[in-house]
Amino acid sequence: MIPATFECYRPKTVDEALSLISQYKDEAKVLAGGQSLIPMMKLRFARYPVIIDIGGLDELRFIKEEDGKIKIGALTKHREVEKSELISSKIPVLSYCASEIADIQVRNMGTIGGSLAHADPSADFPPVMLVLEADVVAKSQNGERTISVKDLFVSVFETSLKEDELLTEVQIPIPDNNMKFGYKKFPHPATGFAVVNCAVGLKMNGNTVEDIRVAFGGMTTSPYRDYELEEKLKGKELNDSLIEEVSDSIGEGKDIISDYYADADYRKHVAKTFFKRLANELRGS
Amino acid sequence: MEISLTVNGEKHTVDVPPNTLLVYLLREVLNLTGTHIGCDTSSCGACTVIMNGKAVKSCTVFAFQADGAEIITVEGLAKNGELHPVQEGFMEKHGLQCGFCTPGMLVLAYELVNTEEDLSEEKLRKALKGNLCRCTGYQKIVEAIQYAKEKV
Numbered sequence: 001m002i003p004a005t006f007e008c009y010r011p012k013t014v015d016e017a018l019s020l021i022s023q024y025k026d027e028a029k030v031l032a033g034g035q036s037l038i039p040m041m042k043l044r045f046a047r048y049p050v051i052i053d054i055g056g057l058d059e060l061r062f063i064k065e066e067d068g069k070i071k072i073g074a075l076t077k078h079r080e081v082e083k084s085e086l087i088s089s090k091i092p093v094l095s096y097c098a099s100e101i102a103d104i105q106v107r108n109m110g111t112i113g114g115s116l117a118h119a120d121p122s123a124d125f126p127p128v129m130l131v132l133e134a135d136v137v138a139k140s141q142n143g144e145r146t147i148s149v150k151d152l153f154v155s156v157f158e159t160s161l162k163e164d165e166l167l168t169e170v171q172i173p174i175p176d177n178n179m180k181f182g183y184k185k186f187p188h189p190a191t192g193f194a195v196v197n198c199a200v201g202l203k204m205n206g207n208t209v210e211d212i213r214v215a216f217g218g219m220t221t222s223p224y225r226d227y228e229l230e231e232k233l234k235g236k237e238l239n240d241s242l243i244e245e246v247s248d249s250i251g252e253g254k255d256i257i258s259d260y261y262a263d264a265d266y267r268k269h270v271a272k273t274f275f276k277r278l279a280n281e282l283r284g285s
Numbered sequence: 286m287e288i289s290l291t292v293n294g295e296k297h298t299v300d301v302p303p304n305t306l307l308v309y310l311l312r313e314v315l316n317l318t319g320t321h322i323g324c325d326t327s328s329c330g331a332c333t334v335i336m337n338g339k340a341v342k343s344c345t346v347f348a349f350q351a352d353g354a355e356i357i358t359v360e361g362l363a364k365n366g367e368l369h370p371v372q373e374g375f376m377e378k379h380g381l382q383c384g385f386c387t388p389g390m391l392v393l394a395y396e397l398v399n400t401e402e403d404l405s406e407e408k409l410r411k412a413l414k415g416n417l418c419r420c421t422g423y424q425k426i427v428e429a430i431q432y433a434k435e436k437v
């Protein structure tokens with residue numbers, strides 16, 4: 001399969017890329033690792049007159065610790081996130097999450113910025129980024145702004161990034177040592193994408209929940225934090241019956257996806273099961 | 286677009302349209318037909334090649350993304366008539382039947398034996414996720430790669 005032809009630019013610096021993006025606006029599409037864009041172009045689900053290949057912007061390929069945060073350049077490959085010793089020592093759940101994406105070949109090309117900008121509701125990173133309360137940095141010729149990941153995902157393949165903005169960096173506050181994180185995904189056997197995925201962060205004080213964060217992907221058109229569920233648990237003594245009771249509300253009142261992979265009831269069931277398992281694993285029983 | 290790349294140690298400069306995929310550049314322009322096209326939809330791994338030391342699916346990489354890169358295809362594994370340990374492993378352990386998936390398997394195995402310390406069966410089966418084989422049931426492929434790891 002051959003994608004429709006296009007004009008191609010290969011900027012060497014972020015400034016050059018931003019100027020091309022503002023020049024071509026919606027005629028142009030940014031190409032990072034290409035692991036989502038190229039399949040779509042080959043199937044001709046998408047065609048663009050201009051492709052701006054940002055793959056050569058080495059200034060956006062880094063993993064560093066600064067101001068209590070782990071900062072990851074948008075062009076950092078999934079495999080680099082998976083293998084980073086800094087990440088596995090400070091945020092092990094993120095290394096694990098990266099290792100669950102697709103296969104080695106895709107992880108060698110696909111980038112963290114591309115994954116977040118693509119906003120696939122079944123992608124691996126989003127729920128984990130939501131519980132880690134990460135931010136992304138968006139840059140345009142007019143300047144730079146920070147967007148909280150919870151405000152990034154708008155709908156399927158749709159984010160709050162503006163047409164002339166490039167996602168340049170992901171910033172993750174290094175979590176409190178006492179907060180434990182876990183991630184589970186039920187992958188579709190053929191595509192590897194999550195039918196449902198779930199990330200939980202839990203901080204206990206004895207038997208009491210001091211803080212909890214829960215996020216789901218694959219359930220609705222965007223991955224989401226379940227703040228209502230969190231509120232029902234904060235300050236409470238965590239036991240089997242409470243976990244069972246609160247998990248009943250997961251997915252209620254939401255427009256849960258039903259498709260040929262799984263219907264809404266099945267998705268809710270998987271989400272509840274993941275939440276219960278993670279809550280139990282993280283509280284240490 | 287003009288693209289320069291090194292393939293199996295040989296430098297090439299080619300002029301191809303921007304929508305050319307790396308696999309077509311290799312197979313149809315450079316006549317290196319060892320790299321196979323199985324699914325053409327990023328799933329099967331038959332088109333796997335090494336780009337700057339990393340295994341990638343060449344049906345899901347534009348040729349221009351390989352500008353300036355070092356590519357190794359299955360044709361580049363053997364040196365001076367001597368098989369690479371991964372090739373020897375596939376031969377010794379019967380890691381293939383029809384052979385269609387084999388170029389991709391060998392090339393992925395090349396990255397694995399060079400970069401991974403732990404090639405336990407569990408790790409290997411996860412690492413082979415992007416390479417489909419319709420014949421062997423993977424058991425012999427796992428044994429072949431473990432054999433090669435001992436030799437490198």
Ligand SMILES: Cc1cc2nc3c(=O)[nH]c(=O)nc-3n(C[C@H](O)[C@H](O)[C@H](O)COP(=O)(O)OP(=O)(O)OC[C@H]3O[C@@H](n4cnc5c(N)ncnc54)[C@H](O)[C@@H]3O)c2cc1C
Pocket residue numbers: 029030031032033034035036037038039074100101102103106109110111112113114115117118120122123124125161165166167168191192193194327328345
């Ligand atoms: C076989 C296969 C299996 C996969 N399985 C999984 C899986 O299990 N889990 C998972 O999470 N993902 C999976 N993926 C997707 C993969 O993770 C992609 O790498 C990722 O979604 C996109 O990253 P990319 O760098 O390849 O982006 P590209 O494909 O280059 O771009 C994707 C989109 O993001 C935009 N974009 C990219 N970078 C930026 C930026 N810096 N600023 C603004 N916009 C940008 C592009 O314009 C485009 O719209 C799979 C892909 C394949 C081919």
Ligand code: FES
Pocket residue numbers: 321322323324325326327328329330331332333342343344345
């Ligand atoms: S031909 Fe490239 S992955 Fe199947």
Ligand code: FES
Pocket residue numbers: 380381382383384385386387417418419420421
């Ligand atoms: S040997 Fe036939 S597909 Fe693998």
